[in-house]
Amino acid sequence: MSQENKAMSAVFMTVLFGFAGFSLPYPVFGPMFLKPELGFLDPSVPEQYRTILLGVAMALYPIGQFIGAPWLGRLSDKVGRKPVLMASLFGAASGYIVVAIGVANANLPMVLIGRFVSGLCEGNMAIAQSIASDISKPENKVRNFGLITVAINVGWIIGPLMGGFFSDPSIHPSFNVSWPFFFAAGMYGFNLLVVAVILHIPEYARRRGRASDDEAVPTRSVWATLTDPVLLPGYAVSFFSYVAIYLFFCFFGVYLVQNYDVTSSFLGMCSAIISIPLILAGLTVERAQRPMGLRGVAILGHLLLATGLVTFVLPEGLVWIFVPMCLAAFGIAWCEVTTSLFISNGAGAHEQGQALGIYRSVHVLAEAAAVLMGGVLAGLNSDLPFIVGSVASLICVVGILGWVKSRSAEPAGAKATASAS
Numbered sequence: 001m002s003q004e005n006k007a008m009s010a011v012f013m014t015v016l017f018g019f020a021g022f023s024l025p026y027p028v029f030g031p032m033f034l035k036p037e038l039g040f041l042d043p044s045v046p047e048q049y050r051t052i053l054l055g056v057a058m059a060l061y062p063i064g065q066f067i068g069a070p071w072l073g074r075l076s077d078k079v080g081r082k083p084v085l086m087a088s089l090f091g092a093a094s095g096y097i098v099v100a101i102g103v104a105n106a107n108l109p110m111v112l113i114g115r116f117v118s119g120l121c122e123g124n125m126a127i128a129q130s131i132a133s134d135i136s137k138p139e140n141k142v143r144n145f146g147l148i149t150v151a152i153n154v155g156w157i158i159g160p161l162m163g164g165f166f167s168d169p170s171i172h173p174s175f176n177v178s179w180p181f182f183f184a185a186g187m188y189g190f191n192l193l194v195v196a197v198i199l200h201i202p203e204y205a206r207r208r209g210r211a212s213d214d215e216a217v218p219t220r221s222v223w224a225t226l227t228d229p230v231l232l233p234g235y236a237v238s239f240f241s242y243v244a245i246y247l248f249f250c251f252f253g254v255y256l257v258q259n260y261d262v263t264s265s266f267l268g269m270c271s272a273i274i275s276i277p278l279i280l281a282g283l284t285v286e287r288a289q290r291p292m293g294l295r296g297v298a299i300l301g302h303l304l305l306a307t308g309l310v311t312f313v314l315p316e317g318l319v320w321i322f323v324p325m326c327l328a329a330f331g332i333a334w335c336e337v338t339t340s341l342f343i344s345n346g347a348g349a350h351e352q353g354q355a356l357g358i359y360r361s362v363h364v365l366a367e368a369a370a371v372l373m374g375g376v377l378a379g380l381n382s383d384l385p386f387i388v389g390s391v392a393s394l395i396c397v398v399g400i401l402g403w404v405k406s407r408s409a410e411p412a413g414a415k416a417t418a419s420a421s
Contacts, residue, residue, distance in 0.1 A: 003202040004135045008144055010199035011128045012151045014085070014191055018124045019155025021096070021187030024163040025180045029054060031167075032103065032177045040106050040177065053108070057115055062364040064119025069364070070222045072123030073130065073357025077350060080206065081131050084123070084353075086195055091121025093188035100181035124191070125152075126360045130352040133344045134205035142294065142341065143286035149336050150282035157275045225351060226358050234342035235362050237399045240392045241335045242366035243373075244305055247389030248328050251374045252312065258382045260318055273322060274329040281333030294338055294345075298400050301334025306393035313383040335396075 033054040036043040041050060076084040095118030102110025132144045165171060166179040225231060252270070256262045281301075288297050308328025315321050340359060347355035370389075377384035 003200070004137075004140075007135045007199065007201055007205070008132065008147065010194065011131050011144075012147055013194050013198070014124060015128050015148050015151035016155045017187050017191040017194065018089070018092075018122075018128075019152050020159040020162070021092075021184040021191065022122065023156050023159030024166075024184045024187065025096075025099075027160050027164040028167045028177050028180050029058060033057065038177060040103065041108070057112060059368070060112055060115040061119035061122075062367060064116045065122055066361045066364045068120040069123050069126050069360035070354060070357035072121075073126040073353030073355070073360075074222065074351075076123075076127050076130060076353035081127055081134070081353070082195065082199055082201060085127045085131075085199075086192055088121045088123040088127065089188050089192040089195065092118045092124075093185045093192065095119075095121060096181055096185035096188060100178050100185060103181055104176075104178040123357065123360075126357040127353060129340055129344065129356045131199075131201060131205070133352045133356075134349070135202060140286070141344075142289045142337070145337050145341055145344070146282045146285040146333075148340075149285075149333050150279050152336075153275055153278040153282065153333070157272070160271075220351065220354075222354060222358060225347070225354050228346075230346045231343060231355060231358075233399065233403050234339065234346055235358065237342065237396050237403075238339040238359060238362050239366045239369075240395045240399070241302065241339050242363050243370045244302075244309065244389040244393040244396070245332050245335060246367045246370035247374050247385045247392070248305070248309055248312075248332070250371055251378055251385040252325065254374075254378055255313070255382050255386070256318075256321070258378070262318070270322075270325065274325050277326045277330040278333045281330045282337065285334055285337045288334070294341055295400055295403070297334055298338035298342070299397055301331045301338060302393045302396045302400070304328070304331030305335055306331075306390040306397070309386045309390040309393065313386050331393075335393075 032038055032040045033050050034047070036045075041053070045053075072084055072088055095114045095116075098114030098117065099111050100114075102108070102114055129145065129148060132148060133141065136144045162183065163180040166175055166183050167177050169175050220228075226235065253267045256267065256270070285297060288300075292300065304327050308324040308326075308331060311324040312321060312328065315324075340356065343355050343359045344352060373388070374385040377388060
């Protein structure tokens with residue numbers, strides 16, 4: 001196995017374990033805050049305050065990510081990917097231990113502090129993408145970023161399943177709502193061990209990922225990287241792309257409950273079904289890029305997402321919703337891969353961490369905007385989140401078509417690869 005493939009295997013495992021650990025507690029938060037019999041909040045706390053506290057606890061993690069991701073990425077550009085990745089994993093694990101102790105002792109401030117610390121330290125996604133960029137050759141960079149998307153989606157599948165398992169005392173008497181948080185901390189700890197033992201970044205990649213003192217490459221501020229005329233269009237497209245993605249992910253279950261009164265088990269089945277096209281798309285993006293180019297894949301991905309969103313609200317029965325759901329899911333994976341590559345290809349080799357850290361912050365900001373906007377829209381009409389999401393996806397298509405900065409939208413090696421094929 002080549003040095004690149006060994007490093008990429010470690011990156012894949014890091015992202016998989018990281019996202020499984022991140023998503024593992026998610027099935028627990030709703031019942032923990034809203035059900036008085038679980039004892040986390042005092043039974044006298046009214047329901048409207050419970051939902052507010054739940055929202056705060058959920059929001060603190062992405063707020064921490066929004067603040068921390070660019071700076072962790074910037075630090076990895078200066079001192080190296082592996083040490084910063086290990087430090088971020090240690091911090092995330094420590095934050096989850098604080099959350100777990102807070103849950104076990106019904107201590108709300110500890111839970112809130114732990115959530116924020118975990119989010120602040122959870123920079124593994126941006127750093128993993130930076131490592132993939134450092135080790136990749138132009139002809140296989142799309143494949144490597146596609147594998148990261150596969151790892152994310154697999155982690156999102158197994159994490160909530162494990163969280164539900166470890167919080168259910170009917171499975172084992174010792175299981176309770178604190179177990180998923182302790183187990184999530186253990187997942188991050190195992191992730192840290194994987195990085196320490198397995199991840200060996202080749203020397204050429206270390207040189208590429210960090211500007212040396214004798215290179216005349218200035219260290220730009222986060223703001224300068226964000227407003228770079230090559231990168232700014234990519235960040236704008238990424239924002240609207242993730243607004244569309246999260247309007248689908250966060251509200252397809254709400255729509256089905258509002259219109260069909262489905263059960264949680266049916267929603268779990270839906271999540272399992274759409275994971276199939278998500279993974280397939282991540283595995284096929286490299287092959288699709290050869291004839292179409294990266295920009296063509298991005299346009300097709302956003303068109304599939306827009307089509308899936310707008311047609312999701314058309315079927316009269318539950319049977320036919322799976323076709324638009326799978327269309328949207330396939331498009332989502334291609335959108336995730338291509339938007340991250342737009343940023344990576346447009347940034348200098350010496351600032352991959354900072355540029356992709358900002359990309360992660362844009363992702364989190366779009367998620368917050370989608371959740372807030374979608375909640376209002378779903379209250380007015382259950383179809384509106386999907387219509388607005390489709391419009392956001394089409395805005396991305398227009399933005400990509402009008403993008404004249406070919407250096408960021410199409411890597412130098414991609415055209416050569418396409419013509420060679």
